[in-house]
Amino acid sequence: xxxxxxxxxxxxxxxxxxxxxxxxxxxxxxxxxxxxxxxxxxxxxxxxxxxxxxxxxxxxxxxxxxxxxxxxxxxxxxxxxxxxxxxxxxxxxxxxxxxxxxxxxxxxxxxxxxxxxxxxxxxxxxxxxxxxxxxxxxxxxxxxxxxxxxxxxxxxxxxxxxxxxxxxxxxxxxxxxxxxxxxxxxxxxxxxxxxxxxxxxxxxxxxxxxxxxxxxxxxxxxxxxxxxxxxxxxxxxxxxxxxxxxxxxxxxxxxxxxxxxxxxxxxxxxxxxxxxxxxxxxxxxxxxxxxxxxxxxxxxxxxxxxxxxxxxxxxxxxxxxxxxxxxxxxxxxxxxxxxxxxxxxxxxxxxxxxxxxxxxxxxxxxxxxxxxxxxxxxxxxxxxxxxxxxxxxxxxxxxxxxxxxxxxxxxxxxxxxxxxxxxxxxxxxxxxxxxxxxxxxxxxxxxxxxxxxxxxxxxxxxxxxxxxxxxxxx
Numbered sequence: 001x002x003x004x005x006x007x008x009x010x011x012x013x014x015x016x017x018x019x020x021x022x023x024x025x026x027x028x029x030x031x032x033x034x035x036x037x038x039x040x041x042x043x044x045x046x047x048x049x050x051x052x053x054x055x056x057x058x059x060x061x062x063x064x065x066x067x068x069x070x071x072x073x074x075x076x077x078x079x080x081x082x083x084x085x086x087x088x089x090x091x092x093x094x095x096x097x098x099x100x101x102x103x104x105x106x107x108x109x110x111x112x113x114x115x116x117x118x119x120x121x122x123x124x125x126x127x128x129x130x131x132x133x134x135x136x137x138x139x140x141x142x143x144x145x146x147x148x149x150x151x152x153x154x155x156x157x158x159x160x161x162x163x164x165x166x167x168x169x170x171x172x173x174x175x176x177x178x179x180x181x182x183x184x185x186x187x188x189x190x191x192x193x194x195x196x197x198x199x200x201x202x203x204x205x206x207x208x209x210x211x212x213x214x215x216x217x218x219x220x221x222x223x224x225x226x227x228x229x230x231x232x233x234x235x236x237x238x239x240x241x242x243x244x245x246x247x248x249x250x251x252x253x254x255x256x257x258x259x260x261x262x263x264x265x266x267x268x269x270x271x272x273x274x275x276x277x278x279x280x281x282x283x284x285x286x287x288x289x290x291x292x293x294x295x296x297x298x299x300x301x302x303x304x305x306x307x308x309x310x311x312x313x314x315x316x317x318x319x320x321x322x323x324x325x326x327x328x329x330x331x332x333x334x335x336x337x338x339x340x341x342x343x344x345x346x347x348x349x350x351x352x353x354x355x356x357x358x359x360x361x362x363x364x365x366x367x368x369x370x371x372x373x374x375x376x377x378x379x380x381x382x383x384x385x386x387x388x389x390x391x392x393x394x395x396x397x398x399x400x401x402x403x404x405x406x407x408x409x410x411x412x413x414x415x416x417x418x419x420x421x422x423x424x425x426x427x428x429x430x431x432x433x434x435x436x437x438x439x440x441x442x443x444x445x446x447x448x449x450x451x452x453x454x455x456x457x458x459x460x461x462x463x464x465x466x467x468x469x470x471x472x473x474x
Contacts, residue, residue: 069110092146151222
């Protein structure tokens with residue numbers, strides 16, 4: 001049995017820059033830091049388009065669309081808050097499926113001919129909210145849409161039931177998620193049809209006003225799974241060339257069908273071993289070395305970026321210049337992807353101080369940026385920094401380690417964080433403390449939102465249900 005769960009210092013208890021830096025030093029991690037926050041307000045250009053500042057809103061699913069994939073008032077509310085946030089870049093806003101069997105839940109947005117008008121209205125509501133702010137500059141705002149197929153983690157018809165579409169037999173994840181040895185794999189012909197679906201969705205996105213689309217390659221979803229499909233035979237597996245054919249074919253199709261549309265990729269730049277809770281609910285590896293299926297990782301569970309660099313070289317050669325970095329997957333190693341003090345209901349306690357996970361992502365992004373200066377990089381993993389997010393973000397921008405600071409969970413609890421930081425109006429009571437209720441809620445079949453800090457969600461009936469469930473689990 002493991003030792004008792006470790007108790008890591010909470011960021012909220014590190015009240016001074018000196019205390020924060022001392023704790024980082026005790027962990028042996030180096031994080032950029034700047035007391036001068038002006039780098040966050042500096043304009044820059046991304047793929048030829050002007051952006052007014054260095055903040056981005058990352059894509060988040062709300063589990064609150066209609067059964068046929070249209071936005072609801074809950075979705076509109078979230079996007080309006082993104083519009084008022086002050087961030088100059090909306091990276092995808094939402095993960096949007098390109099066909100029904102690729103939805104991560106039965107209420108995920110879906111882009112097709114029938115839903116395009118609703119999603120166009122969603123974008124317009126964001127723009128209207130942005131324009132209502134006296135400090136806004138619509139000419140320096142960039143809005144994209146993330147296109148996805150959830151692959152192994154698809155739940156298109158029932159929030160509690162996986163209906164996976166996978167590329168190869170995974171020796172760990174198949175068993176972990178109950179996928180039988182005789183479950184059908186996606187054929188090369190089905191993948192070619194999915195490429196066409198991606199291209200059709202991109203054309204619709206361009207027609208309704210989005211300036212770029214993100215071809216999602218992260219978090220264990222289908223695009224990401226292609227990159228580890230070393231055991232798959234045929235055109236889409238084995239060699240690096242074959243494992244990136246999906247991306248190349250989509251980009252080629254989009255260039256032909258929507259030539260004015262920019263293209264980005266949100267990429268899990270590295271992966272590691274799958275994890276599970278031990279007897280004390282602390283995360284521990286699900287398997288030992290050698291583990292061959294971690295793109296951007298080595299067989300021992302470390303980081304090895306040779307193929308990540310090759311992927312970014314490929315992106316640059318294809319004219320894909322917008323890159324949003326992340327890591328791993330929320331389904332099998334969330335502590336490297338979304339560092340948090342409190343795990344979701346089906347997660348595990350962090351096996352390391354979450355600051356180590358933050359520093360790991362920031363460091364990898366800086367290394368990639370240094371090697372690929374012609375690409376625009378949006379970083380992730382910042383929300384755990386809480387009170388020190390702005391100072392670390394400003395330091396990263398000033399050092400040239402990233403172009404834009406991505407906000408995920410922080411945008412739910414504190415959507416006007418960019419405006420307040422840029423105007424010196426920081427409100428500590430709104431800061432995300434990584435309670436993970438925004439993840440626990442959808443894992444329990446509820447809509448996602450910040451139940452602890454957003455009065456709107458705190459007043460919803462789900463709040464009481466979450467509290468009762470967490471009390472029961474202790």
